[in-house]
Amino acid sequence: MKKKFLLFVLICISGSYAFAQDDSEFEAEFNKWSIEGGVGLTKQWQRTFSPGYYAVDPNFLAVDLGLRHMLDEKFGYKMNFVYNKFSASSDADIDYTTKQYGVALEGVMNIGRMLHFESWTKTLGLLGHAGAGVGYLDYDQISVGKDWVGNVVGGLTAQIKLSNRLALNLDGTYRANIRQNRGFGGDEIDFNNLAGFFNGTVGLSVYLGKNKTHADWYLREDEKIKVLDSNVSNIEERIQAVDDTKAEKSDLEQTQADVDQLAKDVDALKNQEPASYDEFVKQLVNDGYISVYFDFNSTKVQGSSTNSINFMKAYLTKNTAASVDVQGFADELGSDEYNQKLSQKRADAVVKLLTEAGVDPSRLNAIGKGEDTSVDKSSAGARQIARRATFIVK
Template identity: 55%
Template sequence: MKKAILLFVVLGLLSGLSYAQEAKFNKWSLEGGIGLTKPFENFEQGFRSATPDFLATELGVRYMISEYFGLKLGLGYNQFSEADNSQDFTSDQYRVDLQGVVNLGRLMKFESWTKTFNLLAHGGVGVGKLEYDLNPNAKDKVGILLAGATAQVRLSPRVSLNIDGTAMSNIRQNLSFDGTGPGSEHNLGIVFNGTVGLSISLGKNKSHADWYLRENEAINQIDLKIADLDKRVKDLEDNTASKQDLKKTQDGVDDLSKEVDALKDKLDTPPATYEDFLKKMVNDGYINIYFDFNSAKVNQSSVVSVGFLKTYLQKNAGVQVDVLGYADELGSDGYNQKLSEQRAQAAAKLLAESGIEQSRLNAVGKGEDTSVDKSSAQARQMARRVSFVVK
């Protein structure tokens, strides 16, 4: 466990230079809810609805384009009935709607303080029909504008509890909610729904978009916690901390250990051994050596990466590694190919000088890295690197 924590300390220090990983989350979910409703204002004299009224139901399918934005196609049903001091009536409203969904929890960085709670916002348009027991021949077709918010509680990797509040405006509602009169002068009906339900993730991945945290973002969160722990440790060393601070620090270490294990378990193909875990992290691009512009000299900031790889190779004597050099897109293809080869050779030489057999290192120049935005100076810095593939 301590080795795993040490590894992620290193990865946290390097996270600012690592590549963003391909997002792998479930995009589809089925959602349903049941609850209470309340129609407002649009009633004839002598009629009013219960507060709150029962029943409101909804069923939908949601597709998340990214962790932040998505679309939802929904079906809904409301039944309105009389309050105790009202004349009897029953009316039914049916609707189909299309809404945009925003993952507010991710935008507001909820992951920095919770993995259990989340918040979604949604809004869109729909069409509906009202049917009235007191006026069975009337079929009131309306347009609908709706907006709301959903508080989520994560129950399992695939199931979330949803608590939703939604406001709807019926446009061109020709009759009152009781069905006995012409309704409001503006032909509007206002409805509030409050429902409780479930969201069920569909797909082969372990996490839904609502809760997905890219590996590099997860490491950044761990890095922040490491920094906080480091400050606490320094306070302890300065003898300025109390026993309560010591316990808090130990609890922080324990929590960090659990997060590291959770991140390890999140990998799509969990490694069988600790060494396999390290190998996957190297091959996934978390360990890189970087170079300055037009240079084949290893950047001083990459010494930590060299030390990590040296230790790994020393402990796994039968392992060989491809040393892959890259250049940014500035300059000619031929020049950049040669520069990438020089960088791969420089990294291999440094590893050999640190005690790794030259026969275990295969230096290969890969030329230009075209995956980054060449107009960005910071992105080009990420392209000027050597990556590794452990065999």
């Protein structure tokens, strides 16, 4: 009973400690870095084109390459490089190709984790990102030099987890160019030095690091539970090891004492010169040398106790006038009421076996004796001895 109580207390303490810790104290283990890339289409603001400078809608090509670092499961930042190519449409009067290059630093929010996507999916995610950067436009058709611009950036990235190392990204990002001096075709136009375009890309995130999971998919509470389960298992093993150590020592001492006592009892019986062999056997049975054993919290007779059942059957067959009280016992683990019922069921189980073996049930009486308090309840081996049924021949 003490072992169960100790285990319960340790589990409660471990659980309270694990869940009482805030996130800063919990040693979360997840990968933080990822390399990202995507390719797709771009769409410019049409109002930034002069007549005759129309562009393909949407335009190709948009490329986005980046390095992202997550501070935790919800927030991070990334540095990315962007390349865009804007080309004239078939109905444009002037054929042109313009390229824009840029870099940006953005903050990242794991919206999927904030909205608890994990409650309904383990493979879909959503990131939000926003920031600022710089870049320039290179107009191939005119010699005006690089048109340096500032960028304000914002977008969403839908994620599909492919593995612990790879995720498919579907990104939509809007970039506003600040202080852009010309249109995307290189034409002179008054648009208050503000232009913009939308990029839609498909790409991959490659997760880096030695840990199993990246911050995008890390579930802190699930990991806490795993740690708690591991702690509980360790506690159980330690308790069992201590219990086994005690059991080995106490079992050896108890076994030696039983052997010594048995030798004394046999010598004493020999000196008494019993009236007959049957009386000698009766005395051995009543002194508890014939017993039937059970597993913990079980009413099923152990297979090793079959010989004891056969012995009692043979004795009762030869001594037809004899009757037997079958006494059931339980160890001290559990309440008194429960152990009383368990001991009665064990006695009933032995009576049933003897009856099925051919003994008249009227000669058998099942008595539940409750707990056997004669053994050391801290010893696993001794408690096994207490889980038994004995016989009293009348």
